[in-house]
Structures are given as C-alpha cells and as structure tokens.
Amino acid sequence: MASIKIDNVQKAFGKVVAVDGLNLDIKDGEFFTFLGPSGCGKTTTLRMIAGFYYPTKGVVRFGEKDMTRVPPEKRNTGMVFQNYALFPHMTVFENVAFGLKVRKLAVKEVKARVQEVLNKVRLEQYSDRQVSQLSGGQQQRVALARALVIEPEILLLDEPLSNLDAKLRDEMRSEILRLQKEYKITTIYVTHDQAEALSMSDRIAVFNFGVCHQVGTPTEIYNSPANDFVASFIGEINLLPVSLNRVEEDSVYVSSKNGTIIQEITVHNHPHIGEMNEQGDIALSIRPEAIKLVDVDGENVFRATVKEVHFFGSVINVQIEVDQQLLQVHTLNTLLSSKLQPGDVIRIELPKEHMRIIPVISGDAP
Amino acid sequence: MASIKIDNVQKAFGKVVAVDGLNLDIKDGEFFTFLGPSGCGKTTTLRMIAGFYYPTKGVVRFGEKDMTRVPPEKRNTGMVFQNYALFPHMTVFENVAFGLKVRKLAVKEVKARVQEVLNKVRLEQYSDRQVSQLSGGQQQRVALARALVIEPEILLLDEPLSNLDAKLRDEMRSEILRLQKEYKITTIYVTHDQAEALSMSDRIAVFNFGVCHQVGTPTEIYNSPANDFVASFIGEINLLPVSLNRVEEDSVYVSSKNGTIIQEITVHNHPHIGEMNEQGDIALSIRPEAIKLVDVDGENVFRATVKEVHFFGSVINVQIEVDQQLLQVHTLNTLLSSKLQPGDVIRIELPKEHMRIIPVISGDAP
Amino acid sequence: ACGGSEKGSSSSSSGEKDNKLEEKIVVYSPHGKDILSKFEQQFEAKYNIDVEWLDMGSQEILDRIRSEKNNPQADVWWGAPSTNFDQAKDEGLLKPYEPSYASSLDEGFHDPEWNWSGTSQTPEVIMYNSKEITKEEAPKDWDELLDPKWKDEIIIRYPLASGTMRTIFSAMIYRDYKDSNDPAKGYEWLEKLDANTKEYSANPEMMYNKVAKGEGALSVWAMPDVVMLKENKNYPFEFIIPESGTPVLTEGIALVEGAPHPKAAEAFYEFVNTPEAAKILAEEFYRIPTRDDVEGLPEWITNTEIKSMDIDWKVFQEKSDEWMKHWDENIKNGEKEIKE
Amino acid sequence: MIKNRDTRLTLWLLLPVLLVLIAYVLYPSLRTFLESLNKNGSIGFENYSDFFTQESKTNLEALWNSVYISVLSVLVSALIGIPLAFIFNRYDFPGRNFFSTAAIMPIVLPSLVGVMAFMFLYGETGLIPNAIKDLFGLKDVPFKIGGVSGILIVHAYTMYVYFYMTVSSAINKIDPSLEEAAFNLGANRFKVFWKVTFPLLTPAIVAASLLVFMISMASFSAPFLLAGGYRVLSLQIYFSKINGDMEVAATQSVILSIVSISFLLFMRWYQNRKDYRMASKGIGAHRSEVKNPLMKWALVAAGVIGVIILLLPHFTILLLSLVPDGTWTWQTYPSVFNFENYRLLFEDPNIFKPLKNSLILSFIATTGNLVFGVLTSYLLVKRKFVGKSFVDILVMIPWALPATVIGMNLIFAFNEPTIFSFGNILVGTFWILPLAYFIRHIPLVVRSTNAVLEQLDDSIEEAARSLGAKWFYTFRKVILPIIMPGVLAGTLLAFVESVGEFPTSVLLYTLSNRPISIEIMNQLRMFNMGQAAAYGMIQIAIIAIILFISNKFFGVKAERSLS
Ligand SMILES: Nc1ncnc2c1ncn2[C@@H]1O[C@H](COP(=O)(O)OP(=O)(O)OP(=O)(O)O)[C@@H](O)[C@H]1O
Ligand SMILES: Nc1ncnc2c1ncn2[C@@H]1O[C@H](COP(=O)(O)OP(=O)(O)OP(=O)(O)O)[C@@H](O)[C@H]1O
Ligand SMILES: [Mg+2]
Ligand SMILES: [Mg+2]
Secondary structure (H helix, E strand, O other), X not given: OOOEEEEEEEEEEOOEEEEEEEEEEEOOOOEEEEEOOOOOOHHHHHHHHHOOOOOOEEEEEEOOEEOOOOOHHHOOEXXXXXXXXXXXXXXXXXXXXXXXXXXXXXXXXXXXXXXXXHHHOOOHHHOOOEHHHOOHHHHHHXXXXXXXXXXXXXXXXXXXXXXXXXXXXXXXXXXXXXXXXXXXXXXXXXXXXXXXXXXXOOEEEEEEOOEEEEEEOHHHHHXXXXXXXXXXXXXXXXXXXXXXXXXXXXXXXXXXXXXXXOOOEEEEOOOOOOOOOOOOOEEEEEOHHHOEEEOOOOOOEEEEEEEEEEEOOOEEEEEEEEOOEEEEEEEEOOHHHHOOOOOOEEEEEOOHHHEEEEEOOOOOOO | OOOEEEEEEEEEEOOEEEEEEEEEEEOOOOEEXXXXXXXXXXXXXXXXXXXXXXXXXXXXXXXXXXXXXXXXXXXXXXXXXXXXXXXXXXEHXXXXXXXXHHOOXXXXXXXXXXHHHHHHXXXXXXXXXXXHHOOHHHHHHHHHHHHHHOOOOEEEEEOOOOOOOHHHXXXXXXXXXXHHHHHOOEEEEEEOOXXXXXXHOOEEEEEEOOEEEEEEOHHHHHHOOOOXXXXXXXXXXXXXXXXXXXXXXXXXXXXXXXXXXXXXXXXXXXXXOOOOOOOOOEEEEEOHHHOEEXXXXXXOEEEEEEEEEEEOOOEEEEEEEEOOEXXXXXXXXXXXXXXXXXXXXXXXXXXXXXXXXXXXOOOOOO | OOOOOOOOOOOOOOOOOOOOOOXXXXXXXXXXXXXXXXXXXXXXXXXXXXXXXXXXXHXXXXXXXXXXXXXXXXOEEEEEEHHHHXXXXXXXXXXXXXXXXXXXXXXXXXXXXXXXXXXXXXXXXXXXXXXXXXXXXXXXXXXXXXXXXXXXXXXXXXXXXXXHHHHHHHHHHHHHHHHHOOOHHHHHHHHHHHHHEEEEEOOHHHHHHHHHHOOOOEEEEEHHHHHHHHHHOOOOEEEEOXXXXXXXXXXXXXXXXXXXXXXXXXXXXXXXXXXXXXXXXXXXXXXXXXXXXXXXXXXXXXXXXXXXXXOOHHHHHHHHHHHHHHHHHHHOOHHHHOOO | OOOOHHHHHHHHHHHHHHHHHHHHHHHHHHHHHHHHHEEXXXXXXXXXXXXXXXXXXXXXXXXXXXXXXXXXXXXXXXXXXXXXXXXXXXXXXXXXXXXXXXXXXHHHOOHHHHHHHHHHHHXXXXXXXXXXXXXXXOXXXXXXXXXXXXXXXXXXXXXXXXXXXXXHHHHOOOOHHHHHHHHHOOOOHHHHHHHHHHHHOHHHHHHHHHHHHHHHHHOOHHHHHHOOOOOOHHHHHHHHXXXXXXXXXXXXXXXXXXXHHHHHHHHHHHXXXXXXXXXXXXXXXXXXXXXXXXXXXXXXXXXXXXXXXXXXXXXXXXXXXXXXXXXXXXXXXXXXXXXXXXXXXXXXXXXXXXXXXXXXXXXXXXXXXXXXXXXXXXXXXXXXXXXXXXXXXXXXHHHHOOHHHHHHHHXXXXXXXXXXXXXXXXXXXXXXXXXXXXXXXXXXXXXXXXHHHHOOXXXXXXXXXXXXXXXXXXXXXXXXXXXXXXXXHHHHHXXXXXXXXOHHHHHHOOHHHOOHXXXXXXXXXXXXXXXXXXXXHHHHHHHHXXXXXXXXXHHXXXXXXXX
C-alpha cells in the first residue's frame, strides 16, 4: 500500500527546471535514499511526495492511488525538513506531541509516546524548553522526533542528521533503521553523505541537475557505477581517461590517454553497467582503497611518487603521482603506512579485478 | 596579533551553564577546531569570540588586547552561521558584496572579488538569484562566500559544510584550507564531523557539556585520547573495561573485567595522557582499524565470532564478539574481507602497540 | 420595524390632554444638554412621557433626518435656522402643524404652510474683546470692519461649515444683490474683509479662544452666544449691533414626517414654546423669543434695539451655496489661505 | 474543474471574505461611484471633466495639496515611529514597558479635544511658546503651529503610531542572527540598520505607509481645525456635501480613492520586488545581547523624552479638565484648579452609558475585524488565486475613502432593506455602528496581519500539515499563535480607534448606541471645554486600562513566541 511510484515527473519554478523526467518505483517498506550534489532537486522531489509542491508534469502514486494532488495532511507522511520548521511558539514536548494531538490520542498515551521518542533522540531533559533555546543539533533532533512519533506510513527525511556529531549520528541512524524495519515504514532519505547512504539504504537513486542517473543497491552503485558522475560522486574514485586497445574474452586492454609511461593496463572484462558508448569518452575507474602498495613488480604494477599524506582517523589518504596522473590511495591507519612521507617513491598495483571501464558523461556537479 | 586567548570563560543562560571554565590559547594563523557533541557549547563559544555574547565570567583576548566587550563590528572576524543568516532581501551577489561595500571598496573591485569568491564556491551562475530560491547547500555556500570575501583576520565557521555533499565538501575544505594558509587567517572551525576535524586542523579542542576535555593535534587526540569520552567521540573505538594486573617497564598487563576467556592482555606502556587515576575505572582502548584478522595464534590473539558485516564504501565494518564483548573491526573493502559472513569464527590480534589504557570518566554525551 | 402612524390630522388644539399620547418621544436638537435636560424634566413631570433626545449640530440633524427618511426615528426637530427647515420642507421631511399660539407669531417667524415655526431669534453681531478694545473704538457697522486699522485683528469662523457665518456673508452680498441682482459688489466687500482677516478658525471654540486671548480682537458672531459666553463663561466679550441693520435668524421647531410618536410630539411642540418656556430660555439661555406675548424679559433683550435687515430667505436658500462656493474658490485664496 | 483540495480550500476561504467585501465595501462604494456619474439627471463623466477643467483650479489645487501633505505625513510619521519602535523593542531599561505602551497613547486622543489641546499647547497663545517667551523674556512667541506645519505635526503625532505598532511587531520577528551577520561583516550600527534591519522591515513599513498615506488623504479634522482654509481634497468633499453638491462630493471621493489606490498598487509593486521571508535554517536562534551602553542610554533618553513630548497633549487635556469653565479665557496661564468639571459630569446619572456603549460597539466590531482580518490576510499572503489585487484593493477602500463618505455610503446602502442586511433596514438600528467601525478598520487589521504573515516561513505550515493536521487545525494551533502578537497589535489599534471614532459615529449613532466621542463633541458644542476634557480624560483612562491589561496579556504571550 505504501509503495511510491513517481511517473515521469517534472517540476519547474518559472524557468528553472528543478526536476525533470523523473521515474522512481519505491517499494513498500523500502529504505530508499536520494543522493546527489547540492541543488540537484532532492528536496524538490521530496516535497512533491509530501504534497507541498504539485508536479508541473507527471504523476505521483502511493500504491495504486494517484496522489498527485492530494493535500499533504491526507498523505500520512512524516517529514523532517531541511530547515527543521519547528513551531517556534511551542516547547519541545508540544512540538513532538503535535502530530499525536492531531490524531486525537488520549493525553496519557501522547505523553508516553512523546517521552519514549524523546528518549530515543536523547532529549528527555529538554522536553520543557522553548525550541529557540536549543542548539542546532538539538533542534534537528526535535524535528526528527516529531516525524517519528506519528509512525507514518511514509517517512521523508531531508538531511535529518546533517547537524549531528558522528557518534550521535550513528546512533540516530540505527534508531531510524530500527524503527523503519520494525514498523515497515517506507522511508525516503535525502542525504549528501554517501557513507550514510551506502550503509543504510536498500536502494539509492543518484541525482544530478534534476535528473536521476542510476538507481540501485548500495553495492551496485558503489561497485558498478553507471557513469563517471555516479562513480565520482559515491565515494572517492580515481578516474583515468583512457582509450581502448583491444578486448579479449576475460580482459580489456586500455592505455592512459595523456600518459606516456604506462603503456597498457589490463582490466577484467565486467559486463558494463549503463550503455557504454564506445564512440564516446571512456575512463578507467579504480577505488582508492583498491590500489595496493606492493614491493615487487608484476602485472599492472607501476612506480609512483607520494605527493601528500592526509590523516582521516581510521583511514590514511595518500596522494600519489603516476605518469603525470594524480591518484588517491586509501590505506588503514597503521604505523606502517603512516610512515609514508611526501617525496617517497613507491610501487603500486592496480588489481585488474577492481577496475572498471565506464562511460564519461560531459559536465560536472555544480 | 590575531591570536586568541580565552581565559577562564563561563557563559550561563539563566540557569543553564552552556560553557564553563574554558581556557584556550589559539595561535596566530592556526586552524583550530571545536569538536563535540550537539549542545556542548561550541556555538556559544564561537559567539563569544565573535562578540555576540558577553561571557558571564572570564576574558577573551585577541593578541594582547582585551576584546571581551568590544562590539562585533570592531572585531574583524568573518563568521559563517550555523543557520546561514543570509539576508533574505538581497540577491546572492548582494549578500556576498555586503561586507565589501561596508568597507567602501570601489564598485569594480567589489564586483571582481565577489565574482572570484562565487567561482570558488561554484555559484557563479546564481549570482542574481534571491536567496530564498536556493537549495540548502547553495545557501550554505553563499554564507561561506560572504565570510571569505572580506578576508578577515579571524574566520569563525560554524558547521559550514554540514549541508554539502562529500565531493563538494572535500573541495570546499581544500579551498578553506588554501585561503587560510594563503592569508594566514586564524580560523576556528566548528564541526561535528571528526574526519573533517582530523584532516583539516592544526589543533582540536574536544568539548562536552560546556567543558573542554582535551586540546591537541589531530594525532594526539586520535592516538592518545585523554579519556574515554574523547576516545569514543573521535572516531570509533573499542573500549574494554579492564583491571590492572601489573606494570612492567615496557608493558602493562590487564585483564578484561567481565570476561572469562581472555586471561591477560599485554599493552605497550605509553606515557599516559591526562592524569589516569588508578583508583578510578580504567579501560583498554583500541581502534577498530588496528585490530588485525590473523591466521595463526600468538600474543594477544583471540578467537572471535562475526556478528554483523556493514558496508561503508571504502571501509567494511565487522562486528565481532570476543569473550562476551562486542568489538568493531574496520577493514578495507577488498574481496577477501567482504567474504566474511555473520557466524564465521575468526582469529583476531590486538597489537600491543596500538592499545592504550585510559581513564573512564563517568557520564556520556547527551 | 417601521413605526408608521396615521397621518393627516392637521391642527389639533393644544393644552388638551389627549389620552392617546404615546409613552415616549424622540427629539433631535442642537440646543445642548443643559436646555434639553431642563425641558426633559419639566415635560416628563407634566405629561409622564419619556423624552429621549439626541444632541447634535443642525446640519447633522438635517443629514440624519434625510437619511432616516425610510425609517424615521425622530419625532421633533427642535432648533435650527429657518433655512435648514426650508430645505427639509422642500425634501418633504417635515409634517405641517399649526400650533395653538400661531396668532402670537409674526409672519416672518413661521413657514407659510406651518412646516415649522420659530422659537427664538438670533441677530448677528460684531463681537470684540473688551480687554483690547473699548466700546468707543469698536466698529459700529459692518463697513467699519474694512478699515485697514483692523488688519490682522479679525478672526472669523470658517464660513462654509457654519450656518451663522454663511448667513452673515450672504447678507453682505444680499445688501447689494437685492437691488442689482448682481453679487459683484458683495464679493468685493468680502474681499476687503478677507484682507483684514487674520485667520479663519475651524470651530467656534477656537475662535473664542483666540479672540479672548487677544490673537485677534474682533469677530462677527451670533448675539445669544456672545452673551452667554460673557455672562456664563466669563469671557471678555462685548457685542455691537451694526447700525445699518443685521440679519436675524429665526430658529424654529418642526415635526418629522412619519414620526413614530406624532401625538406626544405635538405636545412637546406646544410645550417648549409656551410663554413660560420662552422666558426660561431667555433668562437662562440667552435666547430671544419669537412670540410677542412674553412678559418680563431680561434687560439685555429689552435694552437692545435690533435693527433687522430685510431679507428674503428664499433667495438665501437658493443663492447662498453658489455665493459661498464663489467665496471659497475665488475670494479666499492665494497666500491668504493660511494665516500664520 | 477544481483540480485539488487546496484550490478548493482557497475558494472556500475566499467565499466569505469576498461576500463581506462585496456586501459592505464594494456595494456601498459603487453607489458613490454611480452618484458621481450623475450630472443633473444624465449619466456620464461630466463631473470628472468638470473636476479637471474647473476654472479656479481649486480642485486640482486641493488634490495636489492632499498628496503633498500625505507624502510628508508618511515621511514624518515614519521618522518618529520607526526609531521609537526600534528603541523600545531593542533596548531593555527600567520603565520600558510603561513607555512603550505610552507611545501608542496619541491614538487615544479624542480627535477634536486633541487638536484643541495642540492649540492650547503650541498655538500663538499656547502654553509652550508663551512659557518660553516669558522664561527668556522674548518679545514675541518663538514659534507657533498653524497651516501646513500644523497639519503635519498633528498628522505625525496621531499617525506615527501606525509605524510604531507595525514596526514593533516586525522587529521582534527579525532573526537576530541576520543583524549579527551584518555586524560581523564589519557594518556599524548605522549600516546594519539601514542595510539589513530597515529593509527587512519593508513589509511592516509598507503596511504603515499605506495606512498613513490613506488616512492623511482622507484626514479631515486636522486640516479643518488647523489650517483655516487650506484646501485639501477631504475638505472639498465635506464642503461640497454641505453645499448640497452630492454628485461633486461623490466625484471628489472617487478621485481621492483612485489616488489612494494608486499608492497602494505602487507599494505592492515595490514590496513584491524582493523577498522578506526569513527562511533561515532552524529557529531564529539566539537573541543577541550585545549592546553599546553609551549608545543605549542615549537612545533610551531620546525615546523617553520623545514619549513625554508625545504625552504633553494628554497632560494638557488633564489640565483643561481641571480648570473650571470660565477661569481660563483671556489669561495666559490657568490659575484655578479643581474637580468641578468632573463633579458636573458625574452628576449625570447616564454618564457611563456612552462609555459602555463605546466599549461594546468597539468590542463587537473589533472581534469581527480580528476574525475577518486574519482570514483575509492569510488568503492574501499565503494563498494563490486569481484576482488577488482586486481583493487587496477592496480591503483598502475603507481607508481610501474619507470616513464621512463611508458613513454616507452606508446610509445610502442600508436605509432600505437589502439582502446584505438580511432584508432589514440597518440605518437607525444598533447594528449600523458596529458595522461601520468594522468596515473602517478592515484595512488596519488586514495590513498589520499581512506584515507578520509575510515573515512567516511557509515550511512551518507545511510541517504541521505533513503531521496530519487539517488546514483549520494548523491554522488554529500553529499559524495563529505565532502571528498573534502582531495581529493583536493591529486589533488593539482598531479597538482603540473604534472607541474614539467620530466621523462615522456622528452620522450613524442612535439613541441606543450613542458613543463617547459624540458625548465629547456635544460638550464642546456647548462650549464646555472643561467637561469635554474631563470626558476625554475618562476615555483616555479607559483605553489606558485596556492597553495595560492587554500588555500584561501580551507579556505572557510574547514570552512564548519568537522574540
Ligand atoms: N522556489 C524556488 N524557486 C526557484 N528555484 C528553486 C526554488 N526552489 C528550489 N529551486 C532550485 O531548484 C533546484 C533544486 O533545489 P532543491 O532544493 O531540490 O535542491 P536539493 O537537491 O535539495 O539541494 P541541497 O542538498 O543543497 O538541499 C536548485 O537549483 C534550486 O536553486
Ligand atoms: N539562548 C539560550 N537560552 C538557553 N539555553 C541556551 C541558549 N542558547 C544555547 N543554550 C543551551 O546551551 C547549550 C550549548 O548550546 P550551543 O548552541 O553552544 O551548542 P552547540 O555545541 O553549538 O551544539 P550543536 O552542534 O547542536 O549546534 C545547549 O544545551 C543549549 O540548549
Ligand atoms: Mg535540499
Ligand atoms: Mg551549534
């Protein structure tokens, strides 16, 4: 019943087309994520589902029902707004209780449920504060609690955790997931945090400029991006413009376009995701964590110079230069790798099973 | 001149004490980060530096000058507000140009500089839009551009990137860092993102409940946390409550408090950060990425059962159980480790050089 | 909701206590609380009829009776210059009634068809501040007001909104107009007056205040008011009746057409113009009676010789709007508008 | 045809609004318009061509003077009202509450007595000029009011309150972090005010400017009382009417309305060029506490002195009410003081009847204004529909027309049974007065509500609706409480104005509902200046009590709202 079908939807604000030709099919109980750069139309799409915007074209369905023009209060969706939209004249408790009071629940039950959800978002001792006296993160949690407490059929979350610290965010993530699974709430989650998207979602839609580029499970998106935009947007990736030399049964041979030293790279012949236009530009993609630091030469082993070393906590990010091409390498924070210094010359291996040839679409994220 | 000294500062709102007994010494040109859970007083401290709040007690100095009660417009600080605080009646261009116009720059120069900074935050084509027509992330970039364009002596950034996607965030980070180094702007950066904090900062102050727990360089904070709060707040960590068996010259021997199987763990005898109160509770800490999956037994090698496997993009998070204790293990996304399944029994090593004994302070983040 | 009543009864004789008197009557009058309360009490004591009165300016009464035409609220309209009544009569707002004392009213003091009858007369006079000017110095006639020595000494109530002032101004024009049928001479006179005028004040209170405090020393105004201010309110005012004659307004009383309480209204009509009532009005409220059979009037009336100007009020009614409009648009203009 | 519920809802809301506007604003006004087309029985635009081609040009002159005075009145009122609003809402100091309430007292000055008080204060023989003269031994009085400057002073004095009230409520709604951001970028206090605060107040200022412009255009007492014969359009209307030229009066009224409405359209255009919704993230964070003490006390001193000056006329009325009649005629200063006037007043057993009437009438009318105003304003600000400008114009017409014209319109329209009065004749009944007050103050409440609504972030309403609240519930529980402080400010103003309303009252009151302003007028007409003043004092006192009570009531509310 609470599946969502978005059918060829377009939304224009005057001349600005925020969303165009969008088709999505979100299953009942699914945790679905919109991922995309700032301004790509995530919020706009969410608002069309919530009923605050009407599409310029196209149809929005919940289950079989055409909801395109049903008013928001008849949709039973819970929404966390990007700007929170808390009621400034109410306390934390009243904000959260609002949805329940609307549903005419008994005072006692309202109290109990609000208390419960406030505990979950760790705001139990703030329940009598005016919302203007809360910090940014606290406000965001109130917004989250307010949407969760009504246990809606569809939960719409617009960057609900962007102002929380990592620890709390982790907890809130599990909490949201737990609730979602428990009540089987179809959830649409907007985020710009790909780690979040990858770890939480059943499926992900990747947007750019109002257009959806790929829909798939996290591993699909991560491991088999449809094009260079998706690849580079989800996690860090090294993209080398290449030209195709020859294709054999289980390997593809390419050479770096602007390189001179690297003669040929061997790549596993994966079935390609997306129609790879062989006339069009192609690129070789490899994730930074797939690049290995090795001691001996071999297939796809090249010499590289360390340019920069960045410490990211559990991961260390090493920037190396191979054949005039900068590459990112991720390695765990062990004493070994933290000994790397800019200027060092090392050997790297590009394992053929971790590389992919993908089409290059023009343009970049704004 | 633009060093900042915060001397025993307290700030109370009525009965709520948001910041207490704070001492900080931020050097000229330093990139200093406030890190801490939501509601811990980061914004409040920043606002006292910007001059929007006066401390209830204590002194704020820039260089030698007492600035405690100097009005904000006399401080030459650039601030990015957590809620953006864009001027709704101005276009993007006018918002950014505001600070320059106030400084009475020539129209031509204003134009040039605004254009330049808008390019940097990738909003060149939005310059004539009303800010209400921008997406959340676009607004945040305008706020950032507005603060950067005046090239202030002190830059105060309150979660300036929280609404940007990873890719853009990376770029903005480098841009901020570049500007900061180029103009030697003393920068205070508030964030809840520890990866961000670790990778950008010269030094970090970790807050909780209005109190500063530790100030140090990213590696100090990460590798030698002063207590369990800092340890668990910065990155993920495994904390095992332990009791001390004996201390030798280069090793410390502890045993797990609630465990039965693990008899003894050997730990390098680091100089302890913070006064470790040996009467108080202590814990053994080890980062998830430091735990090794090994094939053979040895010192500090134990058997463990895989409980859950989470995919985080470049990192895979494995939850294992050892001796009734859940531990997190991070390993890179290689084919090998992604073969792990819940239920598998594996061997892990806790390398003695990566473990630390730290004091446990009561309480948790709110 | 209409309180219509049978009509047609013309002149029923007064004095006789009609059993069918209604229990209440509504009076519209500009006479003010003091007069109205007094007569309310006396009338109620005598007839046991509840008197309700609305106290407002005569122009407002006319407007209101006009607007209530379809749903009359008032029974009696007591007090207004005859020109107002004539206007109301033309619009069919009044009900004719010939009172029992008809014989003691002069011809000029009632409407030929008895739509209204006069209750008091109001001569217009030159008023001066007795602290600033002695009786000898004061101008004795209208034309003396034009003497340049009074430049910026004259304060005049803004004429358009004031019945009194309209009458005076119209009379000044009429003096010549009645023979020549041309207002030009009158306009010229007004222009000269305008040259001497320091200020047109918007309401009487302000005019009194200014004259009393000596901002200006002269004005023209209605005699009963001047007397009352002098006697009751302690103002340093004196008046002079212009030697060449002055317009004398007749204030009257009338019954409203379609009044809800016609019988009681007639009783009230009779009651306020008995000789006793007229005497009270004269003694306490400085009103000069119209009846010629009132005995023992106060000195200021008997001692004052009023030379009444001979006026055809019909002409006033027809022409005064036009004249005033001309004055407003063409005479009072230029820098003289704002007298600072 | 109606595609969705939201549009349908808009229609349902629009229906009663349109009905009221058409019945009580458009229909009566149309009668005026029709009247203006009538020239000696034939229909046409002859009256209009007369207006412009008239030989003596008095009409054109009056039109020009009206516009000139109105524009100046807007400027001067803004110059007083905005700084005062700023001072009293931004600085906390002892007595702030008292002074900020006292600042709206000019509006309670009974109009006629009020202008007289001005004359007593500042006229050639007034207290202040003479006191200064005597104090410094001058030969002549140093200044006096009169003419255009007099009109302007009285206008500014009575009308700055519109700026003060609307701007006050808007200031409290400004997200402080916006100003902080400007400070932080190096703008000084002055710059911040001019470049950020002031522009953000645009909706409020536009609202106030409109109100002031229109009342000045239609203003009657001030030019009438102060400038002798200075020609303005509203006076021309009055005189045309007195002279019996109803058609000319109607024509002049229509032209006056056209000017006012053009101004309205201009302001709308001006305001719509920009966006003033502070859709910033989260709640308008924290109140800034930074204050420059020197500046603060200087401003506060200015504010307090300002308010004292503003209250001088009230003191003058108090003084007048204590001076027995006949003891202050030619004397420069009064010498006898006692309670004689009050004694005389209280001897009348019916003294409280007009007071009670005024309060009841105003209460009925203002309740109507509140309900109608909030609904209409919501429609105008938050809903999309065709013909919005038309509704907006209808809303403003009652201010574009002089009060007497409104009164006359009502008389024309309702002295016969119509469907709009449910087949009753309203003239001469109790209900005509509350209806008149209601109509008069529609624009006031709608405009001041518009100003607050325009600053309300849309997503607040959306949040409530996505939580399942029906529109009406959302409206009641979310929108209304948030905008209430601003709305109440406007409503209070409407109430206070209703209590003192004279021009329509005098045309429409009846025995059963005679209001206090009429009573004062009658005292004046009988030259009982002292008793009129005493009555005025009672009126002032009553209103002061109401203000005090609602201030207490506000205080509770305001704490719970944004500020
Ligand atoms: N009311 C509006 N008028 C005009 N343009 C708009 C409006 N709302 C959004 N846009 C534009 O539409 C595009 C999509 O906006 P949207 O808010 O959906 O982005 P988003 O994906 O949510 O971005 P973010 O992650 O930065 O919040 C943006 O370019 C934005 O500027
Ligand atoms: N004006 C105020 N009145 C009362 N309490 C306040 C006020 N402002 C902040 N606080 C409280 O002070 C504490 C610190 O708030 P602050 O805004 O500094 O947090 P923060 O560290 O910036 O958090 P976040 O990361 O969520 O933005 C919070 O508990 C908050 O609720
Ligand atoms: Mg968004
Ligand atoms: Mg904060």
